[in-house]
Amino acid sequence: MQLAHGGGGRVMARLIDTLIRPVFADPEIDRRHDGAVLEIGGPLAFTTDSYVVRPLVFPGGDIGTLAVNGTVNDLAMCGARPLYLSVGLILEEGLPLDLLHRILASMRAAAVAAGVRLVTGDTKVVDRGKADGLFVNTAGIGRVLVPAPLGPHAVRPGDRVIVSGDIGRHGIAVLAAREGFGFESAIESDCAPLAEPVLALIEAGIAVHCLRDLTRGGLASAAVEIAETAGCAIALDEAAIPVRAEIAAACELLGLDPLHVANEGRFVAFVAPDDADRAVAVLRRHPIAAAAAMIGVVHAAPAGQVWCRGPLGIARTIDMLSGEQLPRIC
Amino acid sequence: MKFRDEYRDPAAAHRLAAAIARTVTRPWTVMEVCGGQTHAILRFGIDALLPEMVTLVHGPGCPVCVTPAEYIDKAIEIALRPRAILCSFGDMLRVPGRHGDLLAAKARGGDVRLVYSPLDALAVARAEPSREVVFLAVGFETTAPANAMAAYQAKRAGIRNFFLLVSHVLVPPALRAILNAPGNRIEGFLAAGHVCTVMGYKEYEPIAARYRVPIVVTGFEPLDILEGLWLCLRQLEAGRAEVENQYSRSVRRAGNQPAQALIREVFRVVPRRWRGLGDIADSGLGLAEAYGDLDAERRFGPVCAAGGNDGECISGLVLRGERKPPECPAFGTRCTPQRPLGVTMVSSEGACAAYYRYRLRQLAGDKAT
Numbered sequence: 001m002q003l004a005h006g007g008g009g010r011v012m013a014r015l016i017d018t019l020i021r022p023v024f025a026d027p028e029i030d031r032r033h034d035g036a037v038l039e040i041g042g043p044l045a046f047t048t049d050s051y052v053v054r055p056l057v058f059p060g061g062d063i064g065t066l067a068v069n070g071t072v073n074d075l076a077m078c079g080a081r082p083l084y085l086s087v088g089l090i091l092e093e094g095l096p097l098d099l100l101h102r103i104l105a106s107m108r109a110a111a112v113a114a115g116v117r118l119v120t121g122d123t124k125v126v127d128r129g130k131a132d133g134l135f136v137n138t139a140g141i142g143r144v145l146v147p148a149p150l151g152p153h154a155v156r157p158g159d160r161v162i163v164s165g166d167i168g169r170h171g172i173a174v175l176a177a178r179e180g181f182g183f184e185s186a187i188e189s190d191c192a193p194l195a196e197p198v199l200a201l202i203e204a205g206i207a208v209h210c211l212r213d214l215t216r217g218g219l220a221s222a223a224v225e226i227a228e229t230a231g232c233a234i235a236l237d238e239a240a241i242p243v244r245a246e247i248a249a250a251c252e253l254l255g256l257d258p259l260h261v262a263n264e265g266r267f268v269a270f271v272a273p274d275d276a277d278r279a280v281a282v283l284r285r286h287p288i289a290a291a292a293a294m295i296g297v298v299h300a301a302p303a304g305q306v307w308c309r310g311p312l313g314i315a316r317t318i319d320m321l322s323g324e325q326l327p328r329i330c
Numbered sequence: 331m332k333f334r335d336e337y338r339d340p341a342a343a344h345r346l347a348a349a350i351a352r353t354v355t356r357p358w359t360v361m362e363v364c365g366g367q368t369h370a371i372l373r374f375g376i377d378a379l380l381p382e383m384v385t386l387v388h389g390p391g392c393p394v395c396v397t398p399a400e401y402i403d404k405a406i407e408i409a410l411r412p413r414a415i416l417c418s419f420g421d422m423l424r425v426p427g428r429h430g431d432l433l434a435a436k437a438r439g440g441d442v443r444l445v446y447s448p449l450d451a452l453a454v455a456r457a458e459p460s461r462e463v464v465f466l467a468v469g470f471e472t473t474a475p476a477n478a479m480a481a482y483q484a485k486r487a488g489i490r491n492f493f494l495l496v497s498h499v500l501v502p503p504a505l506r507a508i509l510n511a512p513g514n515r516i517e518g519f520l521a522a523g524h525v526c527t528v529m530g531y532k533e534y535e536p537i538a539a540r541y542r543v544p545i546v547v548t549g550f551e552p553l554d555i556l557e558g559l560w561l562c563l564r565q566l567e568a569g570r571a572e573v574e575n576q577y578s579r580s581v582r583r584a585g586n587q588p589a590q591a592l593i594r595e596v597f598r599v600v601p602r603r604w605r606g607l608g609d610i611a612d613s614g615l616g617l618a619e620a621y622g623d624l625d626a627e628r629r630f631g632p633v634c635a636a637g638g639n640d641g642e643c644i645s646g647l648v649l650r651g652e653r654k655p656p657e658c659p660a661f662g663t664r665c666t667p668q669r670p671l672g673v674t675m676v677s678s679e680g681a682c683a684a685y686y687r688y689r690l691r692q693l694a695g696d697k698a699t
Contacts (some may be wrong), residue, residue, distance in 0.1 A: 036441045179446060255421075255678060311338040312552060314375025316688035322667040 001095035006125025016123060017098065023104040024087075028119035036119035038084055040143060045080035047071060048139035055102065056133050057096065058177040060169070060188030064106035066264060067136040069193050070215070072114045076195040077211040079150045079202060080142030082114060086120035088137035093128040103134065114193035116140065142195075145202050152229035154209040160276035161234060161296035162269045164197060164289040165190065166242035167219050172250045172261035185246050189315060190288075192265030197286040206274035206279045214263040220306070221260070221320045222268055223296075228304040236296035236308040259308070260321050268296065337551030338374070345558035347379040353563050357383045359515050360562055360650050361508070363501060364391030365679030366550050372688040374552045384563065387515075387651035388684075390504050391522050393469040394421050394677035395649060396604045401468070401497045403426030404633045408464050408495065408626065409440035413632035415458065417443045417451035418466040419459075421678045426670065444577040447481035448494075455484070455492035455524045464626045469493040470526045474498055474615060475589035478596035481617065493626035496616055501525050501604055502533050508650060516629040516651060518562040520548040520555065523577035528593075530585025534573045536560050542571040594657035596621055603635060605673060606649030643672030648681050662686060 011036040021029055028036040051067040061069075068085065069215035075082040087107065091100065111118050127213040148154070169190040176183055194213060201208050210230075212222045219241070227234045243251075243258045251258050265288055271279045276294055362368060368388040371377055377386050379567055391395055402425055409416035409432060418433065423432045423444065431450065436442040441461075445451050448465050455463035467477040484492040501522060508516060521534060526547045534545045544565035548558030557574040565572060575581055593615070602614025616631070617625045627633060647653040655661050665671040667683055674680035 180660065181446075245331045248334070252331075300523060310374050311335075312340050312343050312374050313371070314378050316373055316375065319687060 001093055001094050001097065001100065001125060002092050003125050003127065006123060008089065012123070019101060020104060020121070020123065023101065023108050024118045024121070025108070026117050026119055028117070029121065029209070033103065033224040036084065038119065040083065040141065043144040045075050045078035045142045045144050046139070047074040047078070048137065049074060050135065050137040052132060052135050053174065054132050055174075055177050056099065058174050058189055059186050060173055061191035061264070062103055062106050063073070063134060063136055064103035065110045065191050067138045068107050068110035068116070069191055069264060071138040071140040072116055073194045073213040073267070075140050075142035076193075076198040077150070077213050078142065078144060079146030079198070079208070079211065079291055080144045081199060082116045082140055082142040082195050083139050084119045085116050085140045087118055089121065089123045090135040090137075091123065092131035092133050093125060093126045097131050100134065110193065115197060128208040145199065146208070150208060150210055152210055152226045155226060155230040155232060155270045155298055156170060156209060156272075157232060157298050158273050159270045159298040160273050160294050161223070161236065161298065162271060162276065162279055162283070163214075163219065163241065163293055163295050164194065164267050164269070164283055165265070165291040166244050166247070167263055167266055168243055168247040168251065168258040168261035171218070172309045174249050174262070175254075176250070183246065183250060187246055187250065190263055190265035192288045194265065194267050194288070197283050197289040200282050200286060201269065201279055204278065205312055206275045206282065208269055208279075209272065210270040213267040216262045217320055218260045218262060219260070219268065220257070220318045223306045223318060224320045225303075226270070227306050231303040233299040233302055233304070234306045235294055235299060235315070236306065238251065238308050238310050240293055240295045242291045242293050259318060288308055334551065337549075339553065339555045341554055343379065343552050346553065346560055350384065350556065350560050350563060351381045352565055353560060354381050354383050355567060357385065358517055358563060358566050359385045359390050360518040361385055361387045361389045361516045362520040362548070362555070362557060363391040364524070364550070365395065365677070365681070366524070367391075367520060367548065368681050369523070369679060369684045370550050370552060370555055373621045376552055376555055379556070380559070384559070386649065388654070388681040389519075389651060390508070390604065390607060390649045391470065391501065391525075392674070392677050392679040392681070393499070394425055395645065395673045395680050396606060397422070397425065397468050397497050398603050398605045398635070399427045400633050400635055401495065402431065403429060403582065404627075404630070405466050405495055406430065406432060406435040406440070406463075408630050409435045409442050410438065411462075411630075413460070413462050415441045415443060415454060415461050415463045416466065417445045417454060417463060419446075419468075422466055422468060424676050425673055426676065439681040447529040448477045449483070452480045452484055452489065452492055455489055459491055462491050462493065462495045464495055464627070464630075467496045467498060470499055470501055470522070470525050471529045471593070472522075472527075474593045474597065475528060475586070478592045481596045481621050482592060484624060485621060490623070492624065493629050494624050497602070497625035498597065498615035498687055500599070500605060500613050500615065501631060502537060503610050504604065505537055505609060507607055507610050507613070509537070509543065511650060513652060516543070518544045518566055519546070519620070520558045520562060521545050523547055523549040523554070523580060526577065526581045526585065528586050528589050530583050531573050531575060531581065532583055538571050544571050545573045547573070547575045547577050547581050549580070549628070604649075606646035645672035645674040645682070648674050655685040656689070658682070678685055
């Protein structure tokens with residue numbers, strides 16, 4: 001990758017025409033116009049997210065899969081079927097073209113898997129040292145399928161908290177890949193599109209009140225954010241929260257709490273108590289939500305508090321991390 | 331999860347708690363030395379299982395907490411030098427010196443790198459021979475062997491751009507200082523299992539005898555701590571003051587002798603200033619003369635001890651076991667992990683951080699009633 005690849009001239013046109021457009025292969029992009037023209041009816045969900053990750057490629061995915069699934073998942077959390085994504089690439093001078101190609105191909109594959117189209121985009125190249133290889137921004141549009149907007153405002157005391165699978169895999173996979181930990185078993189990111197299980201909940205008529213995908217900050221941050229916004233309390237049961245043995249072991253070793261570790265293919269759903277068992281059953285029919293479990297319940301007070309009942313039956317407070325998660329000394 | 335869940339078994343925990351309740355006939359105050367034990371106690375709610383007559387006091391065994399501010403200042407000064415790379419364990423990065431922390435120094439352009447082992451820092455020095463790589467060597471006897479190994483390998487390989495900024499501390503002198511303090515109320519100790527894995531527990535025997543305190547070498551899981559407490563309370567009730575080993579799956583009386591030999595090769599015993607406890611004779615490790623070329627203080631100038639105080643922070647009293655975090659008027663209000671007044675609120679092993687993390691709800695409830 002050279003600066004000329006972003007210079008707006010022939011070199012840039014060749015990059016886009018030979019490397020980017022063929023991979024994305026969408027008629028809207030092939031029109032080579034300033035934007036995509038789309039037909040969409042009904043209420044829309046619209047979101048954007050930027051992706052920076054080191055290393056760019058990690059067990060279970062790469063920045064391309066993250067950039068597509070992350071935005072697809074944000075749309076899904078609005079109760080929407082994801083339809084169209086834009087892709088903004090900020091490339092660092094010196095980025096190997098075959099790595100770029102691999103990441104673009106991952107984006108394409110993730111888009112196909114999630115049933116979305118990549119319909120417009122942008123490419124910029126910056127000086128060496130100004131970016132960590134490659135930054136990606138995606139924005140997405142989806143059609144809203146729920147009758148009333150989802151969100152913390154709709155959470156009610158008594159609602160059950162359901163997590164769509166085991167937690168902590170993405171954060172540990174990326175940490176292990178970045179730091180070169182030689183764990184005995186390879187830990188893969190959980191990066192996955194979540195629209196299908198979410199839409200299945202909606203189609204099954206489950207009274208879903210709020211959905212939140214678990215990303216940085218993990219289950220703890222999502223729960224605290226929702227408790228604070230909704231003005232309610234959330235009680236979690238540690239024994240019910242699925243954590244794979246290798247993730248639990250890695251967290252023990254590093255002094256991390258799995259509740260704080262990042263995920264990229266998990267969400268929590270707040271559903272009416274009568275629908276909770278059925279919601280878990282619906283989710284478990286999908287391979288990426290096969291380990292779905294009911295992990296907690298919403299209380300009216302104290303507002304904004306989250307706690308977790310531990311193995312000895314005594315509750316501890318759950319809070320967001322104050323900053324970055326830092327491994328301990330000993 | 332194997333080797334963990336069996337030490338968190340609720341039925342066994344309640345059996346031990348019942349045994350403790352049957353043992354205790356009068357009030358006792360026991361200190362758990364290690365910050366890892368403090369966190370386990372609060373995280374699992376172990377203190378809630380104990381009879382009211384048993385008071386647990388949290389000890390100074392948090393390496394981050396007892397490292398004086400002037401060391402952080404020196405590390406920041408080094409990190410901001412153009413050719414320097416400052417390598418540190420993660421939980422040192424947020425500890426405030428007198429002028430900010432290492433994360434802020436990184437944001438100002440200092441080359442600060444988080445490593446998981448001192449040998450990783452040595453690898454950085456090998457990879458970047460034109461830079462001066464400094465590792466912040468802090469901690470108790472637990473981390474000393476690995477830090478000694480990095481120094482040993484650097485010397486043997488003739489690596490001349492690798493330095494250690496050393497602030498190692500030792501547990502037994504701190505226990506003596508606590509027991510010698512006029513207001514001391516500690517009647518028994520749970521000693522730190524990991525420290526004793528390295529050092530063994532022979533050196534605790536004279537302390538138990540001289541001060542008439544039981545010392546039980548204890549692990550870090552709920553059942554370890556409950557069993558350690560039960561052994562300690564049983565001694566107290568019987569009027570005994572011995573060293574016992576609860577953590578026998580890891581600790582031998584003589585400890586890990588090759589590790590001790592490496593510590594003796596690289597380090598020498600020095601006086602050390604502790605945050606919260608002050609100056610304690612023979613309470614730290616510094617580099618031995620043969621390893622003086624690796625001493626960051628020799629290369630970049632000495633750490634300047636300076637007065638200054640912690641304002642309204644009572645972390646010194648907390649580290650000596652004289653106060654509990656919620657007894658501080660600033661706790662959870664003017665002092666939080668986001669805006670800490672003192673180091674015990676910053677460190678992942680600090681007692682204030684443990685209370686804040688695990689107890690805020692109950693404390694808020696207590697205050698409301």
